[in-house]
Amino acid sequence: MSQMRLRQAIVAALEDEMDADPTVMIMGEDVAAAGGPFKTSEGLLEKFGPNRVRDTPISEMAFTGAGVGAAIAGLRPVVEIMFMEFLGVAIDQLVTGAAKMRYLSNGELSVPLTVRASVGSGSGFGCQHSQTLENWVTATPGLTVATVSTPQTAYGIIRAAIQDPGPTIVLEPRALYAVRGEVHRGPGGLIPLGKAMIVRPGSAVTIVAMGQTVTTSLAAVEEMGIDAEVIDLLTIAPWDRQTVLDSVAKTKRLVVIEEAPESGGWGSEIVAAITRELFSELVAAPFRITAPNVPVPYSRELEARFLPQGADITRQLRHYLSTDSVPAPWWVAERIHSA
Amino acid sequence: MPEITLATSESSVERRAALRSGDVERFERILEIRGFEERLNVLFASGAIHGTTHLAIGQEALAVGLATELEPTDLVTGTYRGHALALALGMSPRSVLAEVMGKAEGPMGGVGGSMHLSDRNVGLLPTFAIIGAGMPVSVGAGLAFQYNNEPRVSVALFGDGATNIGAFHESMNLAAIWNLPVVFVCDNNVYGEYSRINLTTPIEDLYQRAASYAMPAAVVDGMEVAAVRATVAEAVERARTGGGPTFIEAKTYRFAGHSRADTAPYRPEGELEHWQQRDPVKLAREALVAGGHLDANAVANLEERVGKALDDVIDVVRDLPGPSLEAMFDNVWTR
Numbered sequence: 001m002s003q004m005r006l007r008q009a010i011v012a013a014l015e016d017e018m019d020a021d022p023t024v025m026i027m028g029e030d031v032a033a034a035g036g037p038f039k040t041s042e043g044l045l046e047k048f049g050p051n052r053v054r055d056t057p058i059s060e061m062a063f064t065g066a067g068v069g070a071a072i073a074g075l076r077p078v079v080e081i082m083f084m085e086f087l088g089v090a091i092d093q094l095v096t097g098a099a100k101m102r103y104l105s106n107g108e109l110s111v112p113l114t115v116r117a118s119v120g121s122g123s124g125f126g127c128q129h130s131q132t133l134e135n136w137v138t139a140t141p142g143l144t145v146a147t148v149s150t151p152q153t154a155y156g157i158i159r160a161a162i163q164d165p166g167p168t169i170v171l172e173p174r175a176l177y178a179v180r181g182e183v184h185r186g187p188g189g190l191i192p193l194g195k196a197m198i199v200r201p202g203s204a205v206t207i208v209a210m211g212q213t214v215t216t217s218l219a220a221v222e223e224m225g226i227d228a229e230v231i232d233l234l235t236i237a238p239w240d241r242q243t244v245l246d247s248v249a250k251t252k253r254l255v256v257i258e259e260a261p262e263s264g265g266w267g268s269e270i271v272a273a274i275t276r277e278l279f280s281e282l283v284a285a286p287f288r289i290t291a292p293n294v295p296v297p298y299s300r301e302l303e304a305r306f307l308p309q310g311a312d313i314t315r316q317l318r319h320y321l322s323t324d325s326v327p328a329p330w331w332v333a334e335r336i337h338s339a
Numbered sequence: 340m341p342e343i344t345l346a347t348s349e350s351s352v353e354r355r356a357a358l359r360s361g362d363v364e365r366f367e368r369i370l371e372i373r374g375f376e377e378r379l380n381v382l383f384a385s386g387a388i389h390g391t392t393h394l395a396i397g398q399e400a401l402a403v404g405l406a407t408e409l410e411p412t413d414l415v416t417g418t419y420r421g422h423a424l425a426l427a428l429g430m431s432p433r434s435v436l437a438e439v440m441g442k443a444e445g446p447m448g449g450v451g452g453s454m455h456l457s458d459r460n461v462g463l464l465p466t467f468a469i470i471g472a473g474m475p476v477s478v479g480a481g482l483a484f485q486y487n488n489e490p491r492v493s494v495a496l497f498g499d500g501a502t503n504i505g506a507f508h509e510s511m512n513l514a515a516i517w518n519l520p521v522v523f524v525c526d527n528n529v530y531g532e533y534s535r536i537n538l539t540t541p542i543e544d545l546y547q548r549a550a551s552y553a554m555p556a557a558v559v560d561g562m563e564v565a566a567v568r569a570t571v572a573e574a575v576e577r578a579r580t581g582g583g584p585t586f587i588e589a590k591t592y593r594f595a596g597h598s599r600a601d602t603a604p605y606r607p608e609g610e611l612e613h614w615q616q617r618d619p620v621k622l623a624r625e626a627l628v629a630g631g632h633l634d635a636n637a638v639a640n641l642e643e644r645v646g647k648a649l650d651d652v653i654d655v656v657r658d659l660p661g662p663s664l665e666a667m668f669d670n671v672w673t674r
Binding site: 051063066070104109110111142 | 414416446447448450451455457459464465467469472474475476477478479480481482483484486487493505506509510512513516517669670671672673674
């Protein structure tokens with residue numbers, strides 16, 4: 001075990017996979033000479049050389065597609081998308097290309113490609129560099145979509161993604177790159193794809209979180225001192241129904257806390273599926289605590305309210321647990337904007 | 340299951356190797372592709388096959404010339420106008436038709452269809468139905484070959500319309516700066532969907548575009564197998580020996596409309612007839628007769644035999660069973 005920042009855990013995951021498997025290579029904008037725009041590949045060029053650590057032109061479509069072709073032809077490429085928004089010009093290669101190759105080859109082709117993308121609000125990058133955008137990719141059967149929330153999950157999920165025989169995209173909350181934590185390196189530190197993790201056991205309510213909201217949810221629960229079970233979903237597609245079902249069957253209450261505009265968010269999927277299975281056992285309606293339906297604003301005061309955190313979460317949880325009814329989001333409760 | 344007794348029971352690798360036997364075999368393949376697509380057109384029009392189809396009638400010589408010069412271990416990306424490429428590379432008419440008709444026996448088990456044909460034994464990746472989408476994938480395959488020091492070549496076959504999409508520019512640029520073993524083959528058939536090239540593109544000689552990537556380029560008469568072979572051979576040799584990518588523009592003409600529903604009323608008068616004078620079937624037939632390889636009688640016999648074999652394939656494939664409902668759920672996830 002060693003203490004490291006989340007971005008260093010990513011470097012460690014890449015380094016350990018590259019040591020273990022000579023077909024693993026990485027490419028992206030400024031990942032080599034500069035060590036990555038967020039220092040998530042620092043030192044790898046020096047250790048592994050320019051054949052395995054490649055700077056690319058600003059051509060996301062070409063290098064994401066090259067990742068698909070290289071994966072089909074025997075490599076395990078890791079492609080870095082600097083900001084998730086930049087996948088917009090390359091999404092065809094991942095969603096319509098990589099995710100379909102197995103289906104279109106009667107199972108003969110596999111695409112062991114890992115795409116990493118930084119996501120999320122909180123860094124003052126403005127509305128074109130702060131979205132989470134997981135809903136661009138989650139409705140794609142064949143494409144695994146995973147997130148990270150701590151240095152350990154970053155290490156474990158990225159290694160698992162690289163080892164996975166299919167295409168995977170890993171979403172990394174940019175605001176967490178500097179966060180420190182204990183990391184267990186080596187095979188024991190891997191975290192399986194498709195499995196959620198109960199990060200805090202409890203019996204009063206199930207909270208499903210992902211990425212940045214894992215930390216904000218845990219903080220709110222600790223502050224309130226409630227007996228909540230907090231689940232880090234980790235993989236959004238395909239998500240771990242059983243772990244969430246088992247938890248809600250026990251707690252009878254479900255809250256999903258997500259960093260994304262309310263409409264079209266991944267939490268709707270969780271709430272719908274759990275409601276269908278457990279409707280008659282629930283003591284309160286499941287609900288979602290989300291960001292408002294707006295682009296991520298720049299101003300520090302405004303951006304601070306975008307991500308569900310602090311009093312926003314505690315007020316809603318308190319209301320939910322004390323009344324078994326669903327609270328209004330902050331912008332309605334504070335009469336800032338209508339629902 | 341009906342017994343397979345036709346020539347198409349050869350493996351795709353054997354069918355591929357046959358292209359190197361001689362001009363007669365290559366002519367036979369051209370005839371097969373033409374006959375296959377003409378029959379397919381009838382089957383679609385009659386409602387025997389659902390969905391849509393994109394014919395490469397008039398573009399057969401390019402597919403056959405290209406396939407002749409590649410090894411089965413080379414990897415090729417193609418397009419939704421892919422029957423000619425698939426048959427040329429070695430897939431059998433039975434295999435292609437079974438997929439086009441959505442049969443369980445199809446190489447994709449019937450989940451692919453006309454636009455998605457693949458046979459890894461002869462290096463054909465699932466053909467791409469998104470314009471330009473195969474090019475970045477070919478660049479990546481080339482990257483893997485270079486990375487592993489393998490003497491394999493990656494080939495992207497695409498149309499003139501694809502040279503206006505970002506994937507073209509990005510892929511040409513990336514292949515050039517990394518000196519990858521990729522051959523870009525542009526099948527310039529004059530039309531991008533329903534639009535003539537002059538309406539969409541400021542130049543009609545697309546090989547000129549390679550200059551901005553400092554990439555060697557060649558332009559070739561795509562109606563003649565021999566010309567295609569010579570040009571492709573040079574590019575493949577360059578790629579295989581570390582010389583990097585090449586851009587080939589093959590001048591062809593799309594005799595059919597864009598897709599099943601398109602009768603191409605937008606063609607300038609006389610254009611089709613002009614190009615039909617250079618019909619690849621006609622040119623190949625004339626060359627064989629002029630060279631003394633076949634007489635008129637032998638040509639007629641060959642054409643009849645190929646046509647009969649195709650009719651037999653249709654009779655067999657028509658009655659094959661469709662996929663089970665379970666097949667829809669197969670091969671989605673790798674893990």
